[in-house]
Amino acid sequence: xxxxxxxxxxxxxxxxxxxxxxxxxxxxxxxxxxxxxxxxxxxxxxxxxxxxxxxxxxxxxxxxxxxxxxxxxxxxxxxxxxxxxxxxxxxxxxxxxxxxxxxxxxxxxxxxxxxxxxxxxxxxxxxxxxxxxxxxxxxxxxxxxxxxxxxxxxxxxxxxxxxxxxxxxxxxxxxxxxxxxxxxxxxxxxxxxxxxxxxxxxxxxxxxxxxxxxxxxxxxxxxxxxxxxxxxxxxxxxxxxxxxxxxxxxxxxxxxxxxxxxxxxxxxxxxxxxxxxxxxxxxxxxxxx
Amino acid sequence: xxxxxxxxxxxxxxxxxxxxxxxxxxxxxxxxxxxxxxxxxxxxxxxxxxxxxxxxxxxxxxxxxxxxxxxxxxxxxxxxxxxxxxxxxxxxxxxxxxxxxxxxxxxxxxxxxxxxxxxxxxxxxxxxxxxxxxxxxxxxxxxxxxxxxxxxxxxxxxxxxxxxxxxxxxxxxxxxxxxxxxxxxxxxxxxxxxxxxxxxxxxxxxxxxxxxxxxxxxxxxxxxxxxxxxxxxxxxxxxxxxxxxxxxxxxxxxxxxxxxxxxxxxxxxxxxxxxxxxxxxxxxxxxxxxxxxxxxxxxxxxxxxxxxxxxxx
Numbered sequence: 211x212x213x214x215x216x217x218x219x220x221x222x223x224x225x226x227x228x229x230x231x232x233x234x235x236x237x238x239x240x241x242x243x244x245x246x247x248x249x250x251x252x253x254x255x256x257x258x259x260x261x262x263x264x265x266x267x268x269x270x271x272x273x274x275x276x277x278x279x280x281x282x283x284x285x286x287x288x289x290x291x292x293x294x295x296x297x298x299x300x301x302x303x304x305x306x307x308x309x310x311x312x313x314x315x316x317x318x319x320x321x322x323x324x325x326x327x328x329x330x331x332x333x334x335x336x337x338x339x340x341x342x343x344x345x346x347x348x349x350x351x352x353x354x355x356x357x358x359x360x361x362x363x364x365x366x367x368x369x370x371x372x373x374x375x376x377x378x379x380x381x382x383x384x385x386x387x388x389x390x391x392x393x394x395x396x397x398x399x400x401x402x403x404x405x406x407x408x409x410x411x412x413x414x415x416x417x418x419x420x421x422x423x424x425x426x427x428x429x430x431x432x433x434x435x436x437x438x439x440x441x442x443x444x445x446x447x448x449x450x451x452x453x454x455x456x457x458x459x460x461x462x463x464x465x466x467x468x469x470x471x472x473x474x475x476x477x478x479x480x481x482x483x484x485x486x487x488x489x490x491x492x493x494x495x496x497x498x499x
Numbered sequence: 500x501x502x503x504x505x506x507x508x509x510x511x512x513x514x515x516x517x518x519x520x521x522x523x524x525x526x527x528x529x530x531x532x533x534x535x536x537x538x539x540x541x542x543x544x545x546x547x548x549x550x551x552x553x554x555x556x557x558x559x560x561x562x563x564x565x566x567x568x569x570x571x572x573x574x575x576x577x578x579x580x581x582x583x584x585x586x587x588x589x590x591x592x593x594x595x596x597x598x599x600x601x602x603x604x605x606x607x608x609x610x611x612x613x614x615x616x617x618x619x620x621x622x623x624x625x626x627x628x629x630x631x632x633x634x635x636x637x638x639x640x641x642x643x644x645x646x647x648x649x650x651x652x653x654x655x656x657x658x659x660x661x662x663x664x665x666x667x668x669x670x671x672x673x674x675x676x677x678x679x680x681x682x683x684x685x686x687x688x689x690x691x692x693x694x695x696x697x698x699x700x701x702x703x704x705x706x707x708x709x710x711x712x713x714x715x716x717x718x719x720x721x722x723x724x725x726x727x728x729x730x731x732x733x734x735x736x737x738x739x740x741x742x743x744x745x746x747x748x749x750x751x752x753x754x755x756x757x758x759x760x761x762x763x764x765x766x767x768x769x770x771x772x773x774x775x776x777x778x779x780x781x782x783x784x785x786x787x788x789x790x791x792x793x794x795x796x797x798x799x800x801x802x803x804x805x806x807x808x809x810x811x812x
Contacts, residue, residue, distance in 0.1 A: 437765070461679055491504045
């Protein structure tokens with residue numbers, strides 16, 4: 211038994227936040243492996259054949275949290291797959307994630323006892339958490355549309371390219387269109403890590419001025435320099451109101467007269483009117499008043 | 500008495516009705532809330548904001564299937580009942596010796612008093628001629644406090660009913676909306692806007708951090724003080740500047756978009772809220788750009804000198 215209240219963290223069907231202190235280390239492959247191992251030993255190895263739905267979150271020294279990757283559904287046999295996913299994600303995340311000391315890694319999870327025992331490692335449409343104080347945290351990606359410089363071309367068929375990323379196992383799977391390139395980053399198991407679109411600038415065809423669209427973020431790049439980042443926020447919109455078909459006169463007016471009795475303001479006369487009938491009540495008509 | 504009165508309202512035929520009480524948020528609402536709390540088989544759903552009773556919904560009968568709502572008519576027609584009767588040209592409030600019932604020198608006035616008409620001093624807001632006319636009505640009969648109180652109370656109800664009815668007719672004829680859907684005048688105005696003036700552009704509902712950030716770009720107007728002396732001076736005042744600007748100038752609408760970097764390189768006409776670095780030279784005598792700071796004794800609006808950051812619209 212561990213020296214923490216392990217039972218509390220093994221309760222099923224409720225969300226837990228399991229904090230593992232990192233003492234201001236930087237996010238690295240080694241740190242991920244060390245922390246994931248601890249989480250596996252403390253929690254996952256004790257869930258029998260149950261499943262866990264899990265978010266991997268990091269907390270920086272300024273107390274802000276960010277989530278890495280999507281919600282995952284795992285069992286205790288998924289350690290290697292999850293570890294590989296996290297380090298692949300780390301390899302394409304911008305240095306904004308890697309250069310800031312981390313005070314905690316947080317596993318936000320729920321243990322579920324479900325009939326469906328098939329795990330789901332979700333790598334599509336990876337989202338980057340928005341910070342409470344707004345900043346862009348992007349990906350470490352080439353700042354040009356000259357895909358021949360992105361790595362080693364493994365395949366070229368018509369408008370389809372498969373390029374191995376430099377110093378990495380990751381692949382760029384690219385479809386070239388007239389006005390844009392569609393890119394998917396895949397790992398060695400063909401799982402999609404990230405999808406994005408590079409849109410050409412119609413006034414400038416030099417491959418260094420374009421717009422990169424990742425989910426709801428747009429990165430405006432000019433001469434291979436990032437000049438502007440925008441993030442479209444979703445929000446509820448003011449809705450229009452339907453007019454009424456009929457006039458509604460379902461209302462009553464009521465009046466209360468008060469007087470001071472023994473220095474306490476007390477109602478002594480009440481009337482209400484519904485448009486047809488008046489109803490009146492007077493204090494002395496009620497014995498118990 | 501109050502319990503009997505409320506019980507008379509908790510009937511099936513009044514299901515869905517709105518009960519208007521002028522100035523509900525004052526004493527009347529407190530009396531009513533006290534009574535609601537001791538009546539069996541009802542549930543109370545009050546909405547109270549800034550001390551104002553916006554709506555008190557009651558559900559009643561054994562399964563709480565029927566509902567009535569108490570509203571403060573002052574929140575939708577913010578004027579005294581006396582003024583409203585004149586503005587809406589309806590039957591006026593009655594005449595009543597209010598100070599006779601609440602005579603500070605005679606706390607123990609008999610509520611069943613029958614006798615001569617109380618003295619002029621007990622009536623408020625009437626002239627001596629009106630008093631004399633009123634008194635003539637009782638030349639050959641006794642004046643009963645009970646009868647007059649009920650008559651006065653009834654008249655207030657009738658006057659308020661006529662006012663609300665006229666107001667509802669007027670709003671429905673102009674905007675095809677029933678005022679009973681809106682507990683306050685601002686909510687009615689907003690309803691009219693949403694029903695008739697919301698054009699094709701989307702207006703996001705802003706809350707949380709975005710709202711707080713945007714609100715930092717708003718400060719009160721800059722004011723200055725001068726010695727009241729001068730020659731050939733002209734003074735100006737501007738009324739309704741906010742509505743004028745909202746009506747005649749662009750307002751930020753559409754989907755919200757954050758940005759970081761120089762947006763003018765992509766969109767030279769970018770319009771919205773900007774966080775800017777400001778340099779206000781130290782020699783500036785009247786710095787004009789304002790920001791809000793927490794002084795520890797409350798938020799204050801100041802116009803700083805030196806380098807600082809401003810959120811500006």
